[in-house]
Amino acid sequence: MTPIDLRSDTVTRPSPEMRRAMADAEVGDDVLDRDPTTRRLEERVAELLAMDDALFFPSGTQANQTAVALLTRPGTELLVEANAHLVHYEFAGVAANWGVQLRPVATPDGLLTGPLLAAAVRPASPHVPRAGAVAIENTHNAAGGKVMPPSVMADVIAAARAVGLAVHLDGARLWNAATALGVAPGTLTTGTTTVMVSFSKGLGCPVGSCLAIRAGMRERAWEIRRRLGGGMRQSGILAAAALWALDHTLARVPEDHANARVLAERLADAPGVRVVPPESNIVMIDLTRDGQMAETVVGALARAGVLVVPFGPRRLRAVTHLDVSRADVERAAEVITRALA
Numbered sequence: 258m259t260p261i262d263l264r265s266d267t268v269t270r271p272s273p274e275m276r277r278a279m280a281d282a283e284v285g286d287d288v289l290d291r292d293p294t295t296r297r298l299e300e301r302v303a304e305l306l307a308m309d310d311a312l313f314f315p316s317g318t319q320a321n322q323t324a325v326a327l328l329t330r331p332g333t334e335l336l337v338e339a340n341a342h343l344v345h346y347e348f349a350g351v352a353a354n355w356g357v358q359l360r361p362v363a364t365p366d367g368l369l370t371g372p373l374l375a376a377a378v379r380p381a382s383p384h385v386p387r388a389g390a391v392a393i394e395n396t397h398n399a400a401g402g403k404v405m406p407p408s409v410m411a412d413v414i415a416a417a418r419a420v421g422l423a424v425h426l427d428g429a430r431l432w433n434a435a436t437a438l439g440v441a442p443g444t445l446t447t448g449t450t451t452v453m454v455s456f457s458k459g460l461g462c463p464v465g466s467c468l469a470i471r472a473g474m475r476e477r478a479w480e481i482r483r484r485l486g487g488g489m490r491q492s493g494i495l496a497a498a499a500l501w502a503l504d505h506t507l508a509r510v511p512e513d514h515a516n517a518r519v520l521a522e523r524l525a526d527a528p529g530v531r532v533v534p535p536e537s538n539i540v541m542i543d544l545t546r547d548g549q550m551a552e553t554v555v556g557a558l559a560r561a562g563v564l565v566v567p568f569g570p571r572r573l574r575a576v577t578h579l580d581v582s583r584a585d586v587e588r589a590a591e592v593i594t595r596a597l598a
């Protein structure tokens with residue numbers, strides 16, 4: 258039987274309809290004189306996010322890195338929540354690419370707040386580096402898809418602005434944040450200078466992210482993307498998938514959140530686990546039995562037909578997405594319960 262793959266929302270495969278949209282895309286050379294479908298996507302994303310412009314990228318990591326280059330100078334610090342993607346999963350790109358130091362801000366639950374940020378900003382001094390910019394992540398992957406509500410975000414932006422810092426929003430799962438909050442994605446970008454969104458996660462595309470920017474930033478963003486090897490040619494084939502997803506899969510993201518809740522509810526009484534109630538499409542499952550380790554449990558679950566990832570020595574992560582149904586998560590809950598009994 259095909260395993261139920263809850264390792265990540267990046268495992269989705271493009272549907273036949275999405276593939277058809279890709280095959281039919283009108284294309285040009287995006288480096289030479291713009292690819293028309295890519296341009297259409299960039300304009301659509303800028304409008305959707307209430308930003309001035311956007312650039313298409315092959316990955317969220319490259320878009321995040323471009324944002325850091327745009328907002329900082331070498332020898333400055335990027336203030337960011339301690340478990341953000343930029344801290345753990347970009348191979349120290351902030352340091353290696355731009356000579357920028359990460360200043361991770363510890364939080365109890367992954368939610369960076371205005372007061373926590375304000376406390377982390379050091380007054381100008383001849384002894385310490387200057388802050389360069391702030392990055393926030395909504396939803397927060399490592400914090401279990403935690404949603405940053407608009408009021409908290411406004412506080413963080415106010416704290417950043419108070420010391421003259423611009424804010425980058427890593428919105429790889431901004432679609433999930435907007436869905437969880439019941440608001441339009443464009444309402445979650447107010448006050449930011451750059452915003453990254455991904456198409457290859459909850460929206461089910463094979464590849465692609467956009468970096469939305471403010472007026473006047475395009476030329477430099479384009480240069481940095483090119484330097485990183487992100488200048489693509491007939492990128493309309495990929496942009497067409499993203500346009501198709503905005504039309505067809507964005508509206509079904511609530512199903513993923515409902516499925517995550519069902520998984521959590523079904524596991525609530527299972528022996529040997531404590532489930533963190535999900536705010537979006539990520540379910541964190543803590544192992545509570547002495548000596549039971551995530552790596553071993555992940556192997557046992559894989560043999561029983563459910564794929565999840567270890568997220569710490571005694572924590573598992575399960576992510577719902579386009580390619581898992583309600584029946585799948587119900588079966589996954591049964592398998593997990595049985596495996597841990």
Ligand SMILES: Cc1ncc(COP(=O)(O)O)c(C=O)c1O
Pocket residue numbers: 315316317318319321342394396397398427429430455457466
């Ligand atoms: C919050 C967050 N930011 C950035 C990225 C990077 O995206 P990509 O894998 O497209 O480089 C991810 C990927 O999982 C992510 O979860």
